[in-house]
Amino acid sequence: MSQSGESVQGNFWEQVGGRPTFERLVRSFYEGIKSDPVLLPMYPAEDLEGAIQRLTGFLEQYWGGPGTYSEERGHPRLRQRHMPFKVNPDARDRWLLHMRAALDELKLSPLHDATMWAYLDRAAHAMVNTFDE
Template sequence: MTKPGTMFEVIGGFDSIDKLVTAFYKRVGNHPKLIPIFPDDLTETARKQRMFLTQFFGGPRLYSEERGHPMLRKRHLPFEITAERKDAWLECMNAALEEAEIEEPYKTAIFEKLTMTAHHMMNTP
């Protein structure tokens, strides 16, 4: 169930999430700083990201229904996430938000929320 007025709804729902994730992983798969911590085949990673962002932005709780509580930090601990990789991840996401044509003020709000999350994921000096 989607609540009216959620970020998920105002940016265009599943279609916009799909465009964003597709644009994002196109960049991640080619970014020299990110390639070492991502699988060669990003299909499953992108599928999980679509479910997560749908839920994170107030849409249906697809991620929790399939995978349980997101526990983002714990799930990311096996990967060396440095400040440099966090910045590379955010660079890819910022470009993906542009390509997916997420409009203001939503684009800035999303980027700010994901920036806080990215800072929280850092686990390696």
């Protein structure tokens, strides 16, 4: 630990490579979304780049990067922001499929990969708001 109490190795965001790593993750994730007939309609076709930037900002803030997401958009309120969409188990599983593929492309250390995946899996399960087909 440093004198200020931080890990001398930095926080998770720094350890995995900062913003470039999260941008790669999210852009790869959206490549999968672009071909998914269930998930694509949930994203703003006219502002896919905006969605990419918002998810990148949210994830990097969550993992210890800059707080730009909250400065620009306020509290994340993930469940509330996803309520207008039908997030059923199929949508959740598709989201996880694309996110797993994107995470695999990063080739993080096993510990970093497992840590990030555990959060993404929990978050995806928490977004389910219906069991209707």
